Amino acid sequence: DGGITQSPKYLFRKEGQNVTLSCEQNLNHDAMYWYRQDPGQGLRLIYYSQIVNDFQKGDIAEGYSVSREKKESFPLTVTSAQKNPTAFYLCASRPTGVSPQPQHFGDGTRLSIL
Amino acid sequence: QQQVKQSPQSLIVQKGGISIINCAYENTAFDYFPWYQQFPGKGPALLIAIRPDVSEKKEGRFTISFNKSAKQFSLHIMDSQPGDSATYFCAARDNQAGTALIFGKGTTLSVSS
Numbered sequence: 001d002g003g004i005t006q007s008p009k010y011l012f013r014k015e016g017q018n019v020t021l022s023c024e025q026n027l028n029h030d031a032m033y034w035y036r037q038d039p040g041q042g043l044r045l046i047y048y049s050q051i052v053n054d055f056q057k058g059d060i061a062e063g064y065s066v067s068r069e070k071k072e073s074f075p076l077t078v079t080s081a082q083k084n085p086t087a088f089y090l091c092a093s094r095p096t097g098v099s100p101q102p103q104h105f106g107d108g109t110r111l112s113i114l
Numbered sequence: 115q116q117q118v119k120q121s122p123q124s125l126i127v128q129k130g131g132i133s134i135i136n137c138a139y140e141n142t143a144f145d146y147f148p149w150y151q152q153f154p155g156k157g158p159a160l161l162i163a164i165r166p167d168v169s170e171k172k173e174g175r176f177t178i179s180f181n182k183s184a185k186q187f188s189l190h191i192m193d194s195q196p197g198d199s200a201t202y203f204c205a206a207r208d209n210q211a212g213t214a215l216i217f218g219k220g221t222t223l224s225v226s227s
Contacts, residue, residue: 004157031213040123042203042219043158050213058214090157100146100165100207103215105157 003027004106006091011111013078013085021076021109023091030096032074033103036060037088046089049074050096078111086112117141118206120218127225133191135221137204140185144206148215149178149189152201161202162189194225 004025013019023032031050035043045058049068063082068074074093078085088110092103119138127133137147146165150158164171164178164187171178177190191198201222205215 006157033214035217040219042120042217043215044217045214048214092157094213096213100163100209102148102160102163105150105159107155107157 004091004093004104006089006106006109008109009107011109012114013111014114016080018077018079019111021078021089021091021111023074023076023106025072025074025091025093025104025106027093027095027104028071029093029104030071031094032068033092033094034058034064034066034074034076035090035092037090037108043090046076117216118204118218120204120221122221123219124222125224127191127194127223129194129196129225129227131194131225133194133198133223133225134188135202135204135223136186136188137206137218138184138186139206141206141208142185143208144216145209146207147178147180147187148205148207149176150203150205150217152203152220158203191223194223196225196227199223199225 007022033048034046047066049055065077090108091106094103095101148163149161151161152158162173162176175192180187201220203220204218
């Protein structure tokens, strides 16, 4: 089955700790995205990547970092600089070429602070 | 600054009724308007989408109405069912700012049986 896999489903972070959220897709999509979802806030863009080895900051990139070494993988690191990391994190991907194309989402990772 | 304004925040509809969710935008560079449905603990799933050169699009019980001059678009769910109870997000794509979507804040729909 083609899709987007996010892991883990639940993650707990201690103060001062960096944590990495995994996002893997087997849809052969070029573009990948990370969103943060807070209650009543909709989805806000953290980072996105349209091609391997290239990525851009979204609206709320501070305290986060990403890498895009492989087409199918786009991990997100929540650093200790992110003071309010508790949220539901969603990864998405989209084919490029003929636009517009819909984004497809994974089932998210819920991050909480210990 | 919120670029896509969605209302209402929550909606309760009786089974068989019509659910209507509205969105408004200001940026004329938006060129694609999808609606997503999200169930608790799951990622959003594309429901239906429209481009601004079309005034209406229907897929089953779901219809998007688009008013380009008013910069408004809405989702209508006909014959609403308890299984439609979910959070709905409208979104828009800015064709001058990359390929990411800008989302409304969501509407929580409850369909009572």
